[in-house]
Structure formats: structure tokens, C-alpha cells
Amino acid sequence: MVKLRILETDSKYRLRGEILRNAIQEDRNLGLIPFFVSTTLGTTSCCSFDVLSEIGPVCEENELVITHVTTDAVLPGNGTYRLWLHVDAAYAGSAMICPEFRHLMNGIEYAMSFNTNPNKWMLVNFDCSTMWLVPRSSQLDKP
Template sequence: GSCAFDDLAEIGEALQRFPSVWLHVDAAYAGNSFICPELKYLLKGIEYADSFNTNPNKWLLTNFDCSTLWVRDRIRLTSALVVDPLYLKHGYSDSAIDYRHWGVPLSRRFRSLKLWFVLRSYGITGLQNYIRHHIDLAKRFERLVLKD
């Protein structure tokens, strides 16, 4: 991927005329860097987003197939994915969050545990330092390329 940044404020403003359009921010890679306060300026316009995801395996020391997802209105998301055959109904269907409605396969593995372990092991400060170090390496690489 290019790790490109779209102008969310401009897109969000334009989409205000089309309330049924879902604005998703796929911040799979760079979204992990937003744990660093100095990089939050890159989130300008995020208030327009209906959903936002990151992949911690891409920059937060977590192994593959663990993603995070924030959704403004979970009912809109789950209503698009709901599959409700009679044999899956239960007494708490109307009052409990049923994660089988959050995706196509009707179930979820416990992928978040690995992210929890990373957060507990490194802490926010450790992860921020890790990302800042990588940014410093990228700047160093840029200087070397420009000097060549």
C-alpha cells in the first residue's frame, strides 16, 4: 500500500449532502501511529467518519489477523450484515450484543487477546517510542536518499 492520506475534511463536507453514504477510513497502517499525540493533526476531518479501522499487525507489534474497528453507529453496520435464521435466535436476541452480526461468517475468533498482551507488555509509552523510532528511521532514510 501507499499509506496515502485523503483529505477527510473535504470528503466529509461533500458527503454531508448524501447522508446515506458511509464514510470508512481504512487506516490499516498509519492509523496505528495516532497513539502519538504529535501525529493527530493527520486526523483532521475524522469527525465525519462512520467507521475507522487499523491493523495492529502492521505497526503495533501484533501478529497477523488482528484488526481494530470503531463504528459510529453499530446498528447501521450490523443491520447490513445480519443473518437471522430461526435456529440462531435466543432469549436475549433483542437486548444483548450478538457479535455474529458483525461479520459474514457469523462468529469471531478471540483475536483481540494478542493485542491486549502487546498493550500490557509495552504500554502506550513503549508503543509510542517504537513508532517514533520508526519515523526517525524513515527520516534518516529520506536524508540518505536525498544526499545521494
């Protein structure tokens, strides 16, 4: 069973690294296995930006150990993997094309996946969405 956990934010509605670190430890103490962290760059309701430069290292330092064989191309069997960090930039991601806003995505190098919706700010069709995956072959090689 997968359990979704919504974490507290700071006064600017941002997820911070220490909040995530504490939540991961609490979950592990309860016997749960954290494996996925979803962050936002430009939350639609208030345009807050989670602090990727703090969250990314927390994901890297927390390993997920797989000790059974799986057929999933993303986790191809036994091994050690870091927490999957997804960055949802659907609302404000298009603004990152402007140099003056790029500091808001410091830490993006930790992301395993990133999505944005150019239709929101770039005047393209409504259903235009983009997604980048670091292990892109895991999705491209599937039948």
C-alpha cells in the same frame, strides 16, 4: 448493480473534497446513486493521507434518499441518509496514537466506519484488526 469508481488524486496522491464533489455530480448526472466513499489514512504503497476535513462535508451534503422498505438494519426503510464514509487506516492508523501525527486525521468525526491493523506497527499478532462503526448497533444486533 454496484459500480466501483476510482477517483483521481492530487500531486500528493490524496483524494480531495472537490474531486469527490465533481465525481458525485457526474455520477448523478448519469443516473447513478453514490452511497459509499472509501478513504485511506496512510495508503500502503506511498503513505498518502486523504483529506478527510474536505471529504467529510461532501459526504454530509450529499444525501441518499431511500424510498422503499429494506430489512437491512443500517438503512431500516424509508428515509434520508448521508453517504457512508469509511476510513481505511490499516497501514498507518496505529501511528495516530502519537500526538504529533493526529493532525493527519482531522475530519475523522465525519467517518461512519474506521479500521486499522495494530499488527503493522504495534507489535501484536498478525491477524489483529480493529474496526469502529458509528451506528455500531446495526452490526451488533444482527443474529
